Amino acid sequence: MRAPSSSPLKTLLGRGLLALALLFGQQQAALHWLSHAIEATQARASQSAPADHCDECLALAGLGAGAPSATPVLPASFAQHALVAVRLASHAPVELRLGFQSRAPPILS
Helix, strand or coil, X not given: CCCCCCCHHHHHHHHHHHHHHHHHHHHHHHHHHHHHHHHHHHHXXXXXXXXXXXXXXXXXXXXXXXXXXXXXXXXXXXXCCCCCCCCCCCCCCCCCCCCCCCCCCCCCC
C-alpha cells in the first residue's frame, strides 16, 4: 500500500530545504578548500611543509560536485531501433499420436 500523500506545501518545503542544504554545503566545501589553499600558499612562502588534509576535507569531498552546473546531454544518434531479421517457423502437418494408451484398472475376481 502507498503511504498517504503529503500536502503540496510540505513537498515544496522539503524540496526547497534540500536545495538550500545542497547549496550551502557546496559553499562550505569551497570555503574549506580555499582555507587549505591559503595555508599552502603561506607555507610555500615561508618554506615550511603544508599541513595535511583534515577530517572535514573527507566529510565535504562528496559535496564539492553534488550538483553540477549543467546536466549531461546524451547524443540522440544512439537512440535508434535495431532491425532484427526474424525467421518464421514453418508448420508442417504432423500426424496426431497419443503419448499413452489408457486402460481400465484390472478386475479382481
